[in-house]
Amino acid sequence: MNHLTINQTIKISKATLMLFISFFGLLMLYSNFTDYPTNYEYIAHILSMDTTREGARYSYRAVTSPMAHHRIYWLIITLEVLFTVFCMVGTYHLYKNINTSTKKFHEAKKFAIIGLMIAVFIYYVCFQIIGAEWFNMDESPYWNYKDWARHIVDFIIPLLIYLTLRIER
Template sequence: MPIRLCKIALTAASVPFLLLVVFNNITDYGSNYAFVEGVLKMDTTFEGNGAMWRSIDSPWVYHVFYATIICWEFVSMVILGMGVLRLYKARGKSAAEFNKAKGLAVLGLTVSMLQWYLAFLVVGAEWFLMWQSNSFNGQDAATRMFLTMGISLLFLISKDSELES
């Protein structure tokens, strides 16, 4: 049972993290909105870059992007929270039942990983050239979160036969 509890605990740690991310994005809307605006405007990328045609100069689009990010984080958190509860309820059951209970937690971690990868690294860093900005560069944080969630996911999906012996 200790390995199962470790899997549950590591997976569960992402729930309060995402809760704080959502909370911070809502309660400090202006600071984080400025980040989204800066990335989409591309006004801190290298001077004279040939991809400036991609920049967006529309406040309503910034709000839509930012609201989408917050909703994505919230949905990931809810799915993951439900998955952790399911895992906890299955902690003393057979390996087959515990492995079957992993589904929602796997989905929650994957949805979160997709956000860090797709929204921040693909769209933000590559499409809007966030990597060129000294002011609005979230690549390191996004990579860190992608890897943290990914390591948790790999540990969680490892075959569980702890109680079978």
């Protein structure tokens, strides 16, 4: 009879959590490609700063060019594609190495770590830092991604820590 060890359970949990974040990435991409106008509208309002309380005070920060809005949105989509692909490849490598040595399993984490770091860049640096601090999106009652992005980061950072820790024996 095959007994599941704690080591295998930890490996499976890490691979499964990566599967969850990969699934999120796929849903995010599906939304961006199938509902481009709605998501673009969010980005355009955030960059234009047209719905912030103190828009006039910080209006020099606004990006009002529709062409720039599209380019920035496509940059975000490209980063989300990279994040999702790296996470999916990382998930595959983790599942593939569940029954290998601890060293091989640990080495299999590299694509997952890269994917999670790209996600941190998107949802923390781009949305929470640049979006909220530079474009004041947190002051907009309607066009505000700050809380949404924070929830994603609140999952990604602990996952990144858990994944990188070498607790498998």
